[in-house]
Amino acid sequence: MTATPTHAAHAPEDHPTLPPARIGVLLANLGTPDNHDYWSMRRYLNEFLSDKRVIDYPAWKWQPVLQGIVLTRRPFASGAAYRSIWNTEADESPLMTITRAQTDKIATALNNRHGDAVRVDYCMRYGNPSVKSKLREMIDAGCQKILFFPLYPQYAGATTATANDQFFRALMDEKWQPATRTVPPYFDDPLYVEALAGSVTRACAGLDHDPDVLVCSYHGLPARYLTEGDPYHCQCQKTTRLLREKLGWDSNRIITTFQSRFGPEDWLQPYTVEEVARLAKAGKKRIAICAPAFSADCIETLEEINEEIRDSFVEAGGESFTYIPCLNDDDAHIAALLRQIDRNLAGWID
Ligand SMILES: C=CC1=C(C)c2cc3[nH]c(cc4nc(cc5[nH]c(cc1n2)c(C)c5CCC(=O)O)C(CCC(=O)O)=C4C)c(C)c3C=C
Numbered sequence: 001m002t003a004t005p006t007h008a009a010h011a012p013e014d015h016p017t018l019p020p021a022r023i024g025v026l027l028a029n030l031g032t033p034d035n036h037d038y039w040s041m042r043r044y045l046n047e048f049l050s051d052k053r054v055i056d057y058p059a060w061k062w063q064p065v066l067q068g069i070v071l072t073r074r075p076f077a078s079g080a081a082y083r084s085i086w087n088t089e090a091d092e093s094p095l096m097t098i099t100r101a102q103t104d105k106i107a108t109a110l111n112n113r114h115g116d117a118v119r120v121d122y123c124m125r126y127g128n129p130s131v132k133s134k135l136r137e138m139i140d141a142g143c144q145k146i147l148f149f150p151l152y153p154q155y156a157g158a159t160t161a162t163a164n165d166q167f168f169r170a171l172m173d174e175k176w177q178p179a180t181r182t183v184p185p186y187f188d189d190p191l192y193v194e195a196l197a198g199s200v201t202r203a204c205a206g207l208d209h210d211p212d213v214l215v216c217s218y219h220g221l222p223a224r225y226l227t228e229g230d231p232y233h234c235q236c237q238k239t240t241r242l243l244r245e246k247l248g249w250d251s252n253r254i255i256t257t258f259q260s261r262f263g264p265e266d267w268l269q270p271y272t273v274e275e276v277a278r279l280a281k282a283g284k285k286r287i288a289i290c291a292p293a294f295s296a297d298c299i300e301t302l303e304e305i306n307e308e309i310r311d312s313f314v315e316a317g318g319e320s321f322t323y324i325p326c327l328n329d330d331d332a333h334i335a336a337l338l339r340q341i342d343r344n345l346a347g348w349i350d
């Protein structure tokens with residue numbers, strides 16, 4: 001279909017005109033509600049919690065519970081939590097604001113190097129902007145090759161795989177399917193670990209005393225997913241180990257915990273909310289806490305860690321609780337993400 005002069009001479013009059021061939025880099029994060037009112041929350045949670053990669057119960061068992069119980073109550077509680085962290089100026093959630101800022105910085109760096117040949121954008125697995133709408137825009141803009149980048153350092157079926165699924169699903173509808181690649185997890189990438197270490201060092205430098213313990217709190221998963229083959233738990237443990245080695249701290253000063261338990265099953269342990277209380281009672285009165293699984297601050301960090309988990313620590317007698325923000329659009333983080341992109345664009349562009 002390339003419109004060479006000879007070809008154009010033979011092409012029918014309604015032959016589509018084509019923009020110059022480009023490469024797309026499509027960043028993807030989890031998603032977030034459009035607003036924090038009941039119906040926006042319900043729509044978002046319904047899409048999210050109906051995903052079999054997230055909740056793997058058979059639909060006949062899960063859907064009545066989800067529609068009848070979870071979605072009548074949770075939108076109120078979650079809506080209030082979102083309201084407490086909402087970016088009122090931009091009227092959007094922090095996850096959206098930060099993902100856009102990351103995209104802008106990555107776009108600037110890649111456009112400086114490659115000009116118009118590379119187009120960078122972002123999408124969300126649930127809600128807006130959807131994977132499908134952004135794939136369409138990229139194809140319309142001439143992207144014949146697309147690198148899809150789920151922004152999760154550690155792989156989980158409930159995050160990385162479902163984002164990829166949604167991308168592949170959208171590709172199924174395209175007459176002319178672009179060539180595609182997906183970026184693998186980067187939990188052990190030296191630049192990512194260096195960026196994490198930098199954020200910890202900076203946070204500690206601002207304190208009167210070093211923290212007794214650094215808690216690395218990762219989003220949890222049902223424990224069963226690990227025994228069924230999900231490598232998330234192991235990748236989280238490895239990130240913590242590499243971070244500890246990079247910082248040069250003793251092993252008893254850095255621990256791995258899991259937060260955000262949902263539903264009645266056992267999740268990966270120890271649970272952050274319980275562990276910080278245990279630390280306070282054991283005399284570890286000064287802690288710092290970071291969240292390496294989140295590439296951007298969101299409800300799970302700004303509300304759950306910095307409000308609920310902080311309260312648990314203080315109520316148990318803790319004295320100093322330092323929340324270390326996610327890497328967000330820090331230059332060291334952008335450099336780490338750019339390295340993943342460069343590595344995965346090899347052979348497509350040099
Ligand atoms: C970072 C990795 C994540 C994993 C692994 C993950 C698994 C997982 N999550 C739920 C349920 C919920 N998660 C919610 C929010 C949320 N989760 C992640 C990331 C991971 N989830 C992010 C980045 C966010 C924040 C989105 C934002 O807009 O800020 C929520 C919604 C909030 C709430 O109502 O509490 C739910 C629900 C399950 C069940 C699960 C694994 C099976």
Ligand SMILES: [Fe+2]
Nearest residue numbers: 030219260300
């Ligand atoms: Fe989650």
Ligand SMILES: [Fe+2]
Nearest residue numbers: 260299300304
């Ligand atoms: Fe949560």
